[in-house]
Amino acid sequence: MSRRGRKASLPDGPHHRPVVLAEGGLRVCHRDKRGVVRNYDFGVLPVAPALQRSLAATFAARCAPGGGWDSADTGFNTWVLVRAFAKFVSEQENPPGDIDEITVALWSAWRLSRPMTNTGYRQVKALANFLLRDERLPQPVRDAMAKRMTKWQAQEKAYQPQEFTEIRVTARRMFRAALLRIRENTAHLDAWRAGAFESGRRDWLVGEALDSLARTGHVPRYAQASGKMVVVNRYRVALGGAKPEMTWQRLYLSRMEVTSLAVLLVTEQGLNATTVAELPVPRATPDSGESSGFPIYRLELEKRRRGGGRHFETRNLTDFGADSPGRLITEALEATAHARAFANAVGSGPDRLLVWHERNASNGRVDPETPRVGPFAFGLAKSAGTHWAIEVGLAGSPLRRTRKTVNVLHRREPGQNSQDTHDRVYVMNEPQAQEAAVPVIADGATAALEAARRTMFRAQLTDIPEAGEQQTATTGCTDYENSHFTPPGAGCGASFLLCTACPNARVHPGHHARLAYLHRALESLRTAMDPGLWEADWSDAHARLEDLKGRLGTALWQARLAEATAEDREVVDHLLNGHYDL
Numbered sequence: 001m002s003r004r005g006r007k008a009s010l011p012d013g014p015h016h017r018p019v020v021l022a023e024g025g026l027r028v029c030h031r032d033k034r035g036v037v038r039n040y041d042f043g044v045l046p047v048a049p050a051l052q053r054s055l056a057a058t059f060a061a062r063c064a065p066g067g068g069w070d071s072a073d074t075g076f077n078t079w080v081l082v083r084a085f086a087k088f089v090s091e092q093e094n095p096p097g098d099i100d101e102i103t104v105a106l107w108s109a110w111r112l113s114r115p116m117t118n119t120g121y122r123q124v125k126a127l128a129n130f131l132l133r134d135e136r137l138p139q140p141v142r143d144a145m146a147k148r149m150t151k152w153q154a155q156e157k158a159y160q161p162q163e164f165t166e167i168r169v170t171a172r173r174m175f176r177a178a179l180l181r182i183r184e185n186t187a188h189l190d191a192w193r194a195g196a197f198e199s200g201r202r203d204w205l206v207g208e209a210l211d212s213l214a215r216t217g218h219v220p221r222y223a224q225a226s227g228k229m230v231v232v233n234r235y236r237v238a239l240g241g242a243k244p245e246m247t248w249q250r251l252y253l254s255r256m257e258v259t260s261l262a263v264l265l266v267t268e269q270g271l272n273a274t275t276v277a278e279l280p281v282p283r284a285t286p287d288s289g290e291s292s293g294f295p296i297y298r299l300e301l302e303k304r305r306r307g308g309g310r311h312f313e314t315r316n317l318t319d320f321g322a323d324s325p326g327r328l329i330t331e332a333l334e335a336t337a338h339a340r341a342f343a344n345a346v347g348s349g350p351d352r353l354l355v356w357h358e359r360n361a362s363n364g365r366v367d368p369e370t371p372r373v374g375p376f377a378f379g380l381a382k383s384a385g386t387h388w389a390i391e392v393g394l395a396g397s398p399l400r401r402t403r404k405t406v407n408v409l410h411r412r413e414p415g416q417n418s419q420d421t422h423d424r425v426y427v428m429n430e431p432q433a434q435e436a437a438v439p440v441i442a443d444g445a446t447a448a449l450e451a452a453r454r455t456m457f458r459a460q461l462t463d464i465p466e467a468g469e470q471q472t473a474t475t476g477c478t479d480y481e482n483s484h485f486t487p488p489g490a491g492c493g494a495s496f497l498l499c500t501a502c503p504n505a506r507v508h509p510g511h512h513a514r515l516a517y518l519h520r521a522l523e524s525l526r527t528a529m530d531p532g533l534w535e536a537d538w539s540d541a542h543a544r545l546e547d548l549k550g551r552l553g554t555a556l557w558q559a560r561l562a563e564a565t566a567e568d569r570e571v572v573d574h575l576l577n578g579h580y581d582l
Helices: 049-063 072-090 104-113 118-131 139-145 161-193 202-216 233-239 255-269 273-277 327-335 337-346 384-392 399-410 419-427 431-455 496-501 509-528 531-537 539-552 554-562 566-576
Strands: 027-031 037-041 221-223 229-231 296-302 312-318 355-357 376-378 505-507
Touching: 027 049, 027 072, 037 072, 049 072, 049 118, 072 104, 072 118, 104 118, 104 139, 161 202, 161 255, 161 327, 161 337, 161 384, 161 399, 202 233, 202 337, 229 233, 255 273, 255 327, 255 355, 255 384, 255 399, 273 399, 296 327, 327 337, 337 355, 337 376, 399 419, 399 431, 431 539, 496 505, 496 539, 505 509, 509 531, 509 539, 509 554, 509 566, 531 539, 539 554
Parallel strands: none
Antiparallel strands: 027 037, 221 229, 296 312, 355 376
């Protein structure tokens, strides 16, 4: 309702997500808030029809607006888990006919069938949360699901420095080669459009092929009788062949090359792989280039797992030359410029930095859920990291381990995580971080020990003077020749204030009054001089006397202070004025 009392007009298109359950309650359509659509057929699950409908109804409720599944990936991951559970159920001797026939024994067997890893832990918890939404689930099963499980910590370790460098160099080499190739062919295309080549000659044919490639995503080609698309012969000859590196790779990144770019983004920023895959095209800030002449890019990062209100984060990266934080963004924009221009011309491309040309866009797609426009795919395919690792000879996808390496060992700060998660999940279980912490802990312990030695009263308390004890301005000394503060054999040359920190010193009741007066004199100095100077010159001596006061008790300390003689006060005054210093 407007302020004038008129009803607001409804949008032209549908203003809510469509009904998600159809065809006898077995087919579910999930459209998330980003417009990604996925369809699921529960009729293919190898369980009883009643259980199929129950699972579909629970699934549809989660997919519906307000159901909690705002991401299509969440629904897909649960579908994979439900499908695995259905297969497990079908293999039992007496499979349940519906949700209310699931037993504690069946659930316990499913739980034991999961791997003893963090993945298995997540599978059990996720399926339990899904099934608990059906009110017909028996209470004994609910109690079994509520039992505490041991959460397995990930064994993933950061790369060693040499491994990390090799990964970064490999990714840089692969992406750099692609960038130079695209840059060279872009210059050729610009020259052709400017009329720099004579019509009909090879350079001109290459330029015409590149123009077609930029406009349509393909060099000129035709369909054979079998339906196979073939490059026109004169362009094939001019280009040097019909392989991808001779045709569409002249202006576009391949799947492996865009994965190399993703690896570089992770090595520089420590980002999550999903965040990199969904990274919008960075825009330069409005005032960049006017004063400094350097582009400043704003990265808009999203990590949905952080929870409501904390999904989004921005980082500003400046390109001020080679090895600067923003140089990779400049190169990424250059390498993907033609693909993004094609998508913008079509008008249906998602706003993502990573875009690549498919090798066989019309054939079976390995990852059908990846957003596509014509022959182009946006973001990262789910198996991109694994395929890239195989290509370069790694044991597994480098994206997660690289992220941990960067945030734990290089940036040394949270990367889209809270400080608690960063410390608990990433740092504390990382061997390299533990090894690096050893000397730091040792230095801290040593510093703490030295501080304790400086501030703890270390002289021995006695009732009477010992035989051969020599009196000093503050205590008695039992071994003047072997000092703890000066080289042996030359006698002790330390200040009398350090006597309270020396194991050779002895303090009996005859010393209490003088030490109590010294303690009060030091406190008087604190109020009369600069705090920094007092801390440097007198704080350690004062702390040791505070320790002694605590051992003797406040009442006895005050009584001894009242017994201080004129001689005690004179000795303390000489001590504080430096009259006893050598």
